[in-house]
Amino acid sequence: MAILKPFAAVRPRKDIAHKVAALPYDVMNSEEAREIVGDNEYSFLHVDKAEIDLDRNINIYDKIVYEKARNNLYEMINRGVLAKDNKKCLYIYRLIMDGIEQTGIVGCASIDDYLNNEIKKHEHTREEKEQDRINHVDICDANTGPIFLTYKYNNEINGIIKSWTEKEAIYDFLAEDNIRHMVWIIDDEHIICNICNIFKNIDSVYIADGHHRSASAVKVGLKRRKENPNYTGEEEFNFFLSVLFPHSDLRIMDYNRIVKDLNGLSTEEYMFRVSEKFNVNIYEGDEPYKPSCKHTYGMYLGGKWYELTAKKGTYDPCNLVDRLDASILQNNLLKPILGIEDPRTDNRVDFVGGIRGLKELELRIDNQKDGAAFSMYPTDIEDLMLIADAGEVMPPKSTWFEPKLRSGLFIHTLR
Template identity: 65%
Template sequence: MVMLKPFKAIRPSKELVHKVAALPYDVMNSDEAREMVKGNRYSFLHVDKAEVDLDKNINIYDKKVYEKAKENLYNMIEEGTLQKDNKAMIFVYRLIMNGRSQTGIVGVTSIDDYMNNIIKKHEYTREEKEIDRINHVDICSANTGPIFLTYRDNEKINSIIENCTKENPLYNFTAKDGVQHIVWSIEDENIVDKICTIFKEISNLYIADGHHRTASAVKVGLKRRDENPNYTGEEEFNYFLSVIFPKSALSIMDYNRVVKDTNGLSEKELLKMISKKFKVEVYTRDKTYKPTEKNIFGMYLKGKWYKLTAKPGSFNEDLVEGLDVSILQNTLLTPILNIQDPRTDDRIEFVGGIRGLQELEKKAGNEGVAFSMYPTTIDELMDISDADKVMPPKSTWFEPKLRSGLFIHEI
């Protein structure tokens, strides 16, 4: 049984929404963020990556960064860039990218559902990244970035969404990257209650993106419970901001790999070692090679593209071990290129498919080696989550990205 609730959002004025809305804090570094906010004092990056307003040499985890984020957030409220709703509502949020749309529900979900595994995970989190968002949520006293959740389709929810999107939208703008964002508010309490009741019939939600934000929101909620021993469970800190999409609406892109060097192996030696577990073919048909099915990989090495097909019996077909990201890691990256821990090894870089295969060529150069991947599927993500297992790091890349700043949940 999933607990979904409406909330009193803090959100942009209609006139400024296109200037406020920003990409998630974790898809760019500080230098990129500083460039993005130039000439735009309304950008929500002033809250989500507040170091952009401080000395360039500051440690991004310095307490001053979080205090600046809080200052910027409440300045935006005071000046009217952001406005507080007087009524708790649920919203419908649609993103359209390259003619393809995905539409979901915006509300708040329960920290207890996360702890009780009703909201399921598929990734480990890293402590330093958790601490960063814990400090951000706690000091700002708000969830500033939504958690991206999914669920198995429910026709009742689909029908309600379809009806709601026939109304005039609250927001409708196209971001600089060409993605269109449309938001509708659901103010009718009967419809809100109906949506929340239907979600109680849904067994599970699944984190698609935002494991660190979720874990951090939960830990802040537990901290607030400790600080308020007479809490009732209705307080806003018991819930976190979520956007929930049916699985049929989502698209996972490839999440590719680049290794900076060949671990001291010559081109000939590397190809020989790879051929023990893969059928290796030089690919000459196009300029790049993008796999079109599972167990096949592209490899860029010394100016050439290769097609690598995993040989039958060369890998474990377990739920996790049979993932393409696992096959590549276990049969090539670890034993041949000596990438023992992809979470911490600075010789490996992960490149989202949105950036194209030419980006792999550029990053590999003449010294490194790059691999193009077939995307992990939504069903694989759900099956692994249901089995209480975890995927290797950087297994999924979702597009389009949800924008931060459209909805803020004050706790």
Template identity: 60%
Template structure:
């Protein structure tokens, strides 16, 4: 049983929604964020990455950054950039990228569902990243970025969402990256109650993206429960901002790797070692894998097609993931990447950036780059169902949900 509930969102004024909406804070660094906000006073990055309004020398984890975020959020509200809805409702959020449509329900999810694993995870989190968002949420008193959840399709939900989205939307704009963002407000009480009831029939949801934000939202909720002690359960801090998408709508892109050196090997020595576990074939031109267990390897300005031999993995969902095969048979034993979560010698490159970016980085570092076949959404859900954890950076979702379109206040 999945618990969702309506809430009174703060949302951008319709005429500036396209200027407010911003990519998630964690897909860019501070310099990139400063460039984006330079000519946009409305950008939500003034709240999500508030260091853009402070000296460049400041540590991004300095308390002054979170206080500035709180100040900017208050200013956005006082100046009418963000306006609170008059009553608790649900929302439908649709993104269209390259004619591919994904449509989710914006609601508050229960921190208890997270704590009881009714919201399933597939990644480990890092303490420093959690602490950053704990401070941001707690000091701002708001969830400013939604957690991206998915669930196995339920026909009755799909039908009701289709009915709602056949009507005139409340917000519709095309972002600078060509992604269209559309919002419908679901204010009809019968529709709200129906959606809430239908989700009670959904066995569980899965975190698609936003593990750190989810963990942080839950820990803030627990902190506030401790302060209140005799909390009732209906306080806003017991819930966090989420968008729930049916799994059939989602597409996972490849998440590729670049290693910045050859671990003391020559290119020829590396090739010989790779051949122990992979069938290696020179490619003519760039090579993008089209099937599981096949990888593209860019080395010394040349592309190779490498296919994992049958004895390189066990027949389990986790071990058969291409990210696991590459890590266990090549990155760790040959290139010495023991912990890809912390090793500074490895970079991760989202598939949206293309093979040219892998070539650029491979040449820059005189290292080696790997193009992977994407993890599937079914693999993600099966691994979460088994209580297992994927290797880091296993999934890259596009399009990215925009921050600033919905804000959930805790106070």
């Protein structure tokens, strides 16, 4: 059973929605955000990355940054850049990338569903990253970025979406990265009730992306409950902003690895140790090696690409986590050979989303003149759901979802 709740979204005027909508805060650093925003006064990065409007020397986790975010948000509301709908609705959000559509329902999920594991997770979170978004949500008094949830395809929901999207979209724009964004408002109370009832009969929903944002939203909700001991459970702080997509729509891209050095090994020593666990072949193609199936990897080393294939015995095929490509590489190469004990915290390893292309791996390794890069085969959405169902956790940086949901198209206020 999954609770889906309509809400009155704070959202941009139609004529400037394309200027407001911004990439998520966590796919860029502060300098990149400043460059992206330029002279765009409407960009939602003024809220999600408010340090761009402060001195460059300020600590991005200073309270003044969150206060600036709140001030920017409510200034946008006061100026009429953003306005709150006058009734509770659900919304449809469609993204089109390279001709492939991804269409979800925008509403609010329940913090109790998260706590009771009706909303299933597949990643650990880090306390410092949680605290950042706790401060942001609490001080802004709003969920400013949607959590990316998924559910197993449902024919009834698909039929409703198909019928409703025959209407004219309230937003329809092409972003600078050539991704088309479309939004419809579902304001018919009968249809809203029908959708919510269908979700009550869906066993589970899954966090695809946004573990830190969801954990933070839940902790803010629990904080508000403590502050309001007579709460009923219907207050807005009991729910958090989400977009729910059918799993069949989702596109997971490769999430590649770069290691800064060979852990003190010579190239010969390193290659010998790698060959103990992987079949290694020189790749003669003109383009970087892109794996075409599970348990194969590209390795860029010394100006050459190699094809690696995991040998028998390097993983347990019956173990959901152990058989993941990210686990196989970590357990048989990154940790024992290159000394990467914890990829979450080790600064010798970096991760590059597949959207940047494999030439980025070559560039990075050529520039640092040491180390190795690894191209990965994308994780299956079915593997993600199986692991979440089993209560297991995937290795860090196992999934890179594209296209990215834009922030600023929907804001959920907590009161």
